[in-house]
Amino acid sequence: MENRGEAVRGIVGCLAAIVGGVVGLLAWAPYGRHGIFGGFEGESEWNVLWLGLPVMVLGGITAGIALFALLRGKWRSALGAAALLAGLAALGLAFDVLAGPPLCGPGC
Template sequence: MDNRHEAVRGVAGCMVVAAGGTAGMLAWAPYGGRGIFDGFEGESEWDVLWLGLPVMTLGGIAAGIALFALVRGKWRHALGAGVFLTALVGFGVAFDVLAGPPLNCGPGPAC
Protein backbone atom coordinates (compact mmCIF):
# COMPACT_ATOMS: atom_id res chain seq x y z
CA MET A 1 0.00 0.00 0.00
CA ASP A 2 2.85 2.39 0.77
CA ASN A 3 4.38 2.04 -2.70
CA ARG A 4 1.04 2.81 -4.32
CA HIS A 5 0.62 5.88 -2.13
CA GLU A 6 4.08 7.14 -3.12
CA ALA A 7 3.29 6.53 -6.80
CA VAL A 8 0.05 8.51 -6.54
CA ARG A 9 1.86 11.41 -4.85
CA GLY A 10 4.58 11.32 -7.50
CA VAL A 11 2.07 11.41 -10.35
CA ALA A 12 0.12 14.20 -8.63
CA GLY A 13 3.32 16.21 -8.17
CA CYS A 14 4.26 15.77 -11.83
CA MET A 15 0.79 16.88 -12.90
CA VAL A 16 0.94 19.99 -10.70
CA VAL A 17 4.39 20.92 -12.03
CA ALA A 18 3.30 20.30 -15.64
CA ALA A 19 0.23 22.47 -15.07
CA GLY A 20 2.46 25.21 -13.62
CA GLY A 21 4.78 25.07 -16.64
CA THR A 22 1.81 25.19 -19.00
CA ALA A 23 0.35 28.15 -17.11
CA GLY A 24 3.70 29.94 -17.39
CA MET A 25 3.77 29.39 -21.17
CA LEU A 26 0.18 30.55 -21.53
CA ALA A 27 0.95 33.67 -19.49
CA TRP A 28 3.93 34.36 -21.77
CA ALA A 29 1.99 33.88 -25.03
CA PRO A 30 0.45 37.38 -25.31
CA TYR A 31 3.83 39.03 -24.70
CA GLY A 32 5.71 36.61 -26.92
CA GLY A 33 3.42 37.02 -29.91
CA ARG A 34 3.53 40.78 -29.62
CA GLY A 35 7.32 40.89 -29.24
CA ILE A 36 8.17 38.44 -31.99
CA PHE A 37 5.68 39.39 -34.67
CA ASP A 38 5.09 43.10 -33.99
CA GLY A 39 8.62 44.27 -33.28
CA PHE A 40 9.77 47.86 -33.48
CA GLU A 41 10.02 49.04 -37.11
CA GLY A 42 9.42 45.53 -38.41
CA GLU A 43 12.29 44.01 -36.42
CA SER A 44 11.49 41.02 -34.22
CA GLU A 45 12.29 41.17 -30.52
CA TRP A 46 13.90 37.74 -30.06
CA ASP A 47 14.83 38.44 -26.43
CA VAL A 48 11.16 37.96 -25.64
CA LEU A 49 11.51 34.37 -26.87
CA TRP A 50 15.00 33.55 -25.61
CA LEU A 51 14.59 35.14 -22.17
CA GLY A 52 10.87 35.56 -21.57
CA LEU A 53 9.67 32.04 -22.37
CA PRO A 54 12.16 30.21 -20.13
CA VAL A 55 11.61 32.65 -17.27
CA MET A 56 7.84 32.32 -17.43
CA THR A 57 7.95 28.53 -17.84
CA LEU A 58 10.42 28.05 -14.99
CA GLY A 59 8.36 30.46 -12.88
CA GLY A 60 5.25 28.37 -13.44
CA ILE A 61 7.15 25.20 -12.57
CA ALA A 62 8.59 26.78 -9.41
CA ALA A 63 5.13 27.98 -8.39
CA GLY A 64 3.77 24.46 -8.92
CA ILE A 65 6.56 22.95 -6.82
CA ALA A 66 5.98 25.51 -4.06
CA LEU A 67 2.24 24.85 -4.07
CA PHE A 68 2.67 21.08 -3.98
CA ALA A 69 5.25 21.33 -1.20
CA LEU A 70 2.93 23.55 0.85
CA VAL A 71 0.04 21.13 0.42
CA ARG A 72 2.26 18.26 1.57
CA GLY A 73 3.55 20.31 4.54
CA LYS A 74 7.15 20.41 3.31
CA TRP A 75 7.96 23.97 4.36
CA ARG A 76 11.66 23.88 3.50
CA HIS A 77 10.98 22.67 -0.04
CA ALA A 78 8.32 25.35 -0.44
CA LEU A 79 10.72 27.99 0.85
CA GLY A 80 13.42 26.86 -1.59
CA ALA A 81 10.99 27.02 -4.51
CA GLY A 82 9.85 30.45 -3.30
CA VAL A 83 13.44 31.71 -3.22
CA PHE A 84 13.99 30.39 -6.75
CA LEU A 85 10.77 32.05 -7.89
CA THR A 86 11.89 35.33 -6.32
CA ALA A 87 15.24 35.07 -8.13
CA LEU A 88 13.40 34.50 -11.42
CA VAL A 89 11.25 37.57 -10.82
CA GLY A 90 14.40 39.59 -10.10
CA PHE A 91 16.02 38.30 -13.30
CA GLY A 92 12.87 39.09 -15.28
CA VAL A 93 12.69 42.63 -13.94
CA ALA A 94 16.42 43.25 -14.37
CA PHE A 95 16.46 42.13 -17.99
CA ASP A 96 12.92 43.30 -18.77
CA VAL A 97 12.11 39.93 -20.31
CA LEU A 98 8.45 40.69 -20.96
CA ALA A 99 9.02 44.05 -22.54
CA GLY A 100 7.07 44.27 -25.72
CA PRO A 101 8.03 46.47 -28.60
CA PRO A 102 8.27 50.18 -27.77
CA LEU A 103 5.17 52.24 -28.25
CA ASN A 104 4.90 54.17 -31.49
CA CYS A 105 4.59 57.65 -30.06
CA GLY A 106 4.27 59.73 -33.14
CA PRO A 107 2.23 62.86 -33.62
CA GLY A 108 -1.36 62.62 -32.57
CA PRO A 109 -3.20 60.97 -29.69
CA ALA A 110 -1.43 57.60 -30.08
CA CYS A 111 0.31 57.80 -26.68
Protein backbone atom coordinates in the same frame (compact mmCIF):
# COMPACT_ATOMS: atom_id res chain seq x y z
CA MET B 1 0.57 -0.20 0.05
CA GLU B 2 2.93 2.63 0.94
CA ASN B 3 4.68 2.34 -2.42
CA ARG B 4 1.37 2.99 -4.12
CA GLY B 5 0.85 6.15 -2.06
CA GLU B 6 4.33 7.37 -2.97
CA ALA B 7 3.62 6.71 -6.62
CA VAL B 8 0.38 8.69 -6.45
CA ARG B 9 2.13 11.60 -4.72
CA GLY B 10 4.86 11.52 -7.36
CA ILE B 11 2.34 11.57 -10.19
CA VAL B 12 0.40 14.43 -8.59
CA GLY B 13 3.67 16.36 -8.11
CA CYS B 14 4.58 15.87 -11.76
CA LEU B 15 1.11 16.96 -12.80
CA ALA B 16 1.44 20.09 -10.65
CA ALA B 17 4.73 20.91 -12.37
CA ILE B 18 3.25 20.29 -15.82
CA VAL B 19 0.18 22.42 -15.11
CA GLY B 20 2.44 25.18 -13.76
CA GLY B 21 4.54 25.07 -16.92
CA VAL B 22 1.45 25.26 -19.12
CA VAL B 23 0.12 28.20 -17.10
CA GLY B 24 3.50 29.94 -17.48
CA LEU B 25 3.40 29.33 -21.24
CA LEU B 26 -0.14 30.69 -21.47
CA ALA B 27 0.83 33.75 -19.44
CA TRP B 28 3.80 34.35 -21.80
CA ALA B 29 1.79 33.90 -25.03
CA PRO B 30 0.40 37.47 -25.35
CA TYR B 31 3.88 38.93 -24.82
CA GLY B 32 5.39 36.49 -27.27
CA ARG B 33 2.84 37.25 -29.95
CA HIS B 34 3.48 40.99 -29.76
CA GLY B 35 7.23 40.71 -29.22
CA ILE B 36 8.13 38.20 -31.91
CA PHE B 37 5.75 39.18 -34.68
CA GLY B 38 6.65 42.81 -34.34
CA GLY B 39 5.03 45.97 -33.24
CA PHE B 40 5.85 49.40 -34.56
CA GLU B 41 7.32 49.13 -38.08
CA GLY B 42 7.57 45.36 -37.76
CA GLU B 43 10.40 45.48 -35.23
CA SER B 44 10.78 42.24 -33.27
CA GLU B 45 12.09 41.90 -29.75
CA TRP B 46 13.72 38.46 -29.57
CA ASN B 47 14.47 38.73 -25.84
CA VAL B 48 10.79 37.95 -25.32
CA LEU B 49 11.46 34.51 -26.83
CA TRP B 50 14.99 33.78 -25.65
CA LEU B 51 14.62 35.10 -22.10
CA GLY B 52 10.90 35.61 -21.48
CA LEU B 53 9.70 32.14 -22.44
CA PRO B 54 12.13 30.20 -20.22
CA VAL B 55 11.59 32.55 -17.28
CA MET B 56 7.79 32.28 -17.51
CA VAL B 57 7.73 28.50 -18.02
CA LEU B 58 10.29 27.82 -15.28
CA GLY B 59 8.44 30.23 -13.01
CA GLY B 60 5.18 28.36 -13.63
CA ILE B 61 6.84 25.01 -12.92
CA THR B 62 8.42 26.39 -9.75
CA ALA B 63 5.12 27.86 -8.59
CA GLY B 64 3.39 24.50 -9.16
CA ILE B 65 6.07 22.69 -7.16
CA ALA B 66 5.88 25.29 -4.36
CA LEU B 67 2.10 24.97 -4.18
CA PHE B 68 2.32 21.18 -4.12
CA ALA B 69 4.93 21.32 -1.34
CA LEU B 70 2.72 23.69 0.66
CA LEU B 71 -0.28 21.42 0.30
CA ARG B 72 1.78 18.46 1.52
CA GLY B 73 3.06 20.47 4.49
CA LYS B 74 6.70 20.39 3.37
CA TRP B 75 7.59 23.91 4.48
CA ARG B 76 11.32 23.76 3.74
CA SER B 77 10.74 22.55 0.20
CA ALA B 78 8.09 25.21 -0.31
CA LEU B 79 10.46 27.93 0.97
CA GLY B 80 13.21 26.70 -1.35
CA ALA B 81 10.85 26.77 -4.32
CA ALA B 82 9.61 30.22 -3.30
CA ALA B 83 13.21 31.47 -3.12
CA LEU B 84 13.86 30.08 -6.61
CA LEU B 85 10.67 31.73 -7.83
CA ALA B 86 11.79 35.05 -6.35
CA GLY B 87 15.14 34.66 -8.11
CA LEU B 88 13.40 34.02 -11.43
CA ALA B 89 11.20 37.06 -10.89
CA ALA B 90 14.28 39.18 -10.13
CA LEU B 91 15.97 37.87 -13.29
CA GLY B 92 12.89 38.70 -15.31
CA LEU B 93 12.71 42.21 -13.89
CA ALA B 94 16.44 42.83 -14.29
CA PHE B 95 16.49 41.89 -17.96
CA ASP B 96 12.96 43.14 -18.70
CA VAL B 97 12.24 39.83 -20.40
CA LEU B 98 8.64 40.63 -21.29
CA ALA B 99 9.33 43.99 -22.89
CA GLY B 100 7.82 44.10 -26.32
CA PRO B 101 9.03 46.18 -29.21
CA PRO B 102 9.00 49.94 -28.69
CA LEU B 103 5.69 51.54 -29.50
CA CYS B 104 5.26 54.81 -31.27
CA GLY B 105 4.83 57.63 -28.77
CA PRO B 106 2.69 60.75 -29.02
CA GLY B 107 5.10 62.47 -31.44
CA CYS B 108 4.72 59.94 -34.28
